[in-house]
Amino acid sequence: xxxxxxKIEFFCQAYKKNSKKLLNFKIxxxxxxxxxxxxxxxxxxxxKIENYTLLISDTSCKxxxxxxxxxxxxxxxxxxxxxxxxxxxxxxxxxxxxxxxxRGIRSMVSPLIxxxxxxxxxxxxxxxxx
Amino acid sequence: xxxNTVAEDIAEFVVNLKYKDIPNRIIKKAKDQILGVIAxxxxxxxxxxxxxIINTVKQFGDKExxxxxxxxxxxxxxxxxxxxxxxxxxxxYVDYLLSGHTGVSAVPVSLAVGESLNSTGKExxxxxxxxxxxxxxxxxxxxxxxxxxxxxxxxHLIGGAVAASRLLGLNEDQVANAIGIALAQSTYTxxxxxxxxxxxxxxxxxxxxxxxxxxxxxxxxxxxxDIIEHPLGFCNLMADIPLKFxxxxxxxxxxxxxxxxxxxxxxxxxVDAIADCILDLHKExxxxxxxxxxVEVFSSILxxxxxxxxxxxxxxxxxxxxxxxxxxxxxxxxxVAATLIDKELTPRQFKKERxxxxxxxxxxxxxxxIPDSKISSEILGTLPAIKIxxxxxxxxxxxxxxxxxxDDVTVAFAGAVKIIMNNGKxxxxxQNIPYGAPGNPYDLKKKFTQEAIxxxxxxxxxxxxxxxxxxxxxxxxxxxxxxxxxxx
Numbered sequence: 001x002x003x004x005x006x007k008i009e010f011f012c013q014a015y016k017k018n019s020k021k022l023l024n025f026k027i028x029x030x031x032x033x034x035x036x037x038x039x040x041x042x043x044x045x046x047x048k049i050e051n052y053t054l055l056i057s058d059t060s061c062k063x064x065x066x067x068x069x070x071x072x073x074x075x076x077x078x079x080x081x082x083x084x085x086x087x088x089x090x091x092x093x094x095x096x097x098x099x100x101x102x103r104g105i106r107s108m109v110s111p112l113i114x115x116x117x118x119x120x121x122x123x124x125x126x127x128x129x130x
Numbered sequence: 131x132x133x134n135t136v137a138e139d140i141a142e143f144v145v146n147l148k149y150k151d152i153p154n155r156i157i158k159k160a161k162d163q164i165l166g167v168i169a170x171x172x173x174x175x176x177x178x179x180x181x182x183i184i185n186t187v188k189q190f191g192d193k194e195x196x197x198x199x200x201x202x203x204x205x206x207x208x209x210x211x212x213x214x215x216x217x218x219x220x221x222x223y224v225d226y227l228l229s230g231h232t233g234v235s236a237v238p239v240s241l242a243v244g245e246s247l248n249s250t251g252k253e254x255x256x257x258x259x260x261x262x263x264x265x266x267x268x269x270x271x272x273x274x275x276x277x278x279x280x281x282x283x284x285x286h287l288i289g290g291a292v293a294a295s296r297l298l299g300l301n302e303d304q305v306a307n308a309i310g311i312a313l314a315q316s317t318y319t320x321x322x323x324x325x326x327x328x329x330x331x332x333x334x335x336x337x338x339x340x341x342x343x344x345x346x347x348x349x350x351x352x353x354x355x356d357i358i359e360h361p362l363g364f365c366n367l368m369a370d371i372p373l374k375f376x377x378x379x380x381x382x383x384x385x386x387x388x389x390x391x392x393x394x395x396x397x398x399x400x401v402d403a404i405a406d407c408i409l410d411l412h413k414e415x416x417x418x419x420x421x422x423x424x425v426e427v428f429s430s431i432l433x434x435x436x437x438x439x440x441x442x443x444x445x446x447x448x449x450x451x452x453x454x455x456x457x458x459x460x461x462x463x464x465x466v467a468a469t470l471i472d473k474e475l476t477p478r479q480f481k482k483e484r485x486x487x488x489x490x491x492x493x494x495x496x497x498x499x500i501p502d503s504k505i506s507s508e509i510l511g512t513l514p515a516i517k518i519x520x521x522x523x524x525x526x527x528x529x530x531x532x533x534x535x536x537d538d539v540t541v542a543f544a545g546a547v548k549i550i551m552n553n554g555k556x557x558x559x560x561q562n563i564p565y566g567a568p569g570n571p572y573d574l575k576k577k578f579t580q581e582a583i584x585x586x587x588x589x590x591x592x593x594x595x596x597x598x599x600x601x602x603x604x605x606x607x608x609x610x611x612x613x614x615x616x617x618x
Contacts, residue, residue, distance in 0.1 A: 096321075096438065096442045106276075117431035117434060118431075120431075121501045
């Protein structure tokens with residue numbers, strides 16, 4: 001598996017470990033907003049196009065290689081994804097700067113804000129700061 | 131008997147609310163709201179963007195009905211609303227409540243329409259409170275949607291409509307028509323447009339449309355009374371998960387005006403606690419900004435998202451191109467750096483000579499935002515803190531705003547700052563509730579005086595404050611307008 005896949009895996013593990021801490025308020029559960037969870041295709045624009053599908057629900061997070069049917073498709077170059085899953089860059093900023101493309105963004109703003117925040121929050125273990 | 135539509139319920143409240151039925155604490159909050167909004171208009175009138183809008187409106191050559199603040203120049207009601215509201219929002223220096231930035235339309239609309247009609251102070255402040263209550267409920271109804279905060283420009287449509295309807299003395303059928311007319315062309319703020327000078331119209335244009343809707347309704351034009359709750363109506367088209375029942379919940383029983391948060395600095399609500407931290411640290415310690423190695427700002431994930439939307443427009447190159455400070459009101463690094471260097475966060479930090487200053491941007495590059503789970507939970511947990519049981523119950527519609535102790539709300543828009551110096555010394559401060567938010571009171575006279583000093587002769591400042599604080603005694607609101615304008 002690629003280095004990026006490993007970084008997304010790291011994110012998934014960190015999310016699972018911490019999700020209860022972040023979502024420990026009554027209005028915040030992802031399932032309240034998205035009963036099927038948030039499913040996003042992470043498309044890596046490269047010479048060979050590489051795709052991953054990420055599925056996030058209240059307490060679980062899973063990444064698989066390949067493209068799935070999803071309304072949320074994010075495309076970016078490998079270095080952009082690398083920075084995002086290293087906690088050095090964020091999805092919303094990437095969209096505003098034109099470095100991440102989103103199809104059908106009109107109805108996807110809310111999940112994008114959630115994803116952008118979660119990727120940043122759990123790609124580095126910020127909560128260990130003193 | 132046919133059940134009322136939401137707009138008809140709102141209309142009943144708009145027409146029948148009596149000044150004497152409004153709790154004293156709400157009147158007090160509304161007076162502070164006037165102080166805060168007029169101060170923001172004073173400050174906004176001195177910005178480059180504000181001056182363009184003022185000069186353009188003066189060129190319209192409209193009928194003389196109402197005043198531009200602060201000059202006292204007379205123009206039409208609708209142009210007064212457009213100008214005063216737009217200038218008021220210029221520095222993002224206006225209040226917000228559950229849910230929306232209501233003051234920047236509630237106050238200018240009530241003053242402009244009231245002035246044209248020679249309304250009493252009691253009538254004007256009642257209209258202002260009505261606008262707060264209805265705008266806040268409409269904002270809450272679309273809380274779970276793609277937009278947030280000031281981007282909810284459409285709340286000013288209904289605010290303009292209901293405040294003007296009340297002052298014009300429309301009957302219930304006419305008020306419901308005004309709402310139907312105003313919301314028929316709902317404004318939807320485009321994210322990109324929000325980070326340019328044109329952002330100033332986010333409240334003024336919709337408020338103006340709302341006011342005009344009331345005048346059209348008065349003359350017999352009709353709008354859809356079920357525009358809010360219809361399957362293809364406002365809530366369903368504006369929210370991901372519409373909370374329609376909130377729009378007419380507990381009117382006259384629960385007061386969202388109770389939740390008013392007054393801004394004491396220019397900038398988005400999410401930077402308030404962070405600015406508090408830095409200014410408090412400045413009071414306690416002598417921090418040499420030139421010796422700062424880095425600054426860590428701990429904030430919610432929402433602050434991070436806000437910063438990301440604005441970030442591309444906050445570089446010196448972009449600021450030169452856009453020729454406006456607007457995006458800087460939403461950025462943490464610039465706010466932190468400017469506050470550290472200038473030891474204040476006021477309209478001065480958003481003047482061109484400051485926002486193009488490389489020293490501030492160099493320090494801003496040393497600022498890192500760190501999303502904090504606990505702070506995120508505290509902010510996102512504000513609703514449970516005011517005893518809303520669960521989202522499912524909210525959506526079910528069983529819930530009423532009357533079940534919430536809105537007068538007991540604290541707003542936990544927390545933030546924390548750690549400053550690390552070159553010599554290894556660290557300064558840390560956390561602010562749980564920003565100054566000016568419920569739970570951390572602030573004297574709005576300070577903000578008014580700070581901005582009025584640049585506009586009014588000094589001898590006019592105290593009388594202006596007294597007039598606002600005694601608005602209920604004013605027989606003709608024009609008398610108050612004279613006191614807050616510089617050249618009358």
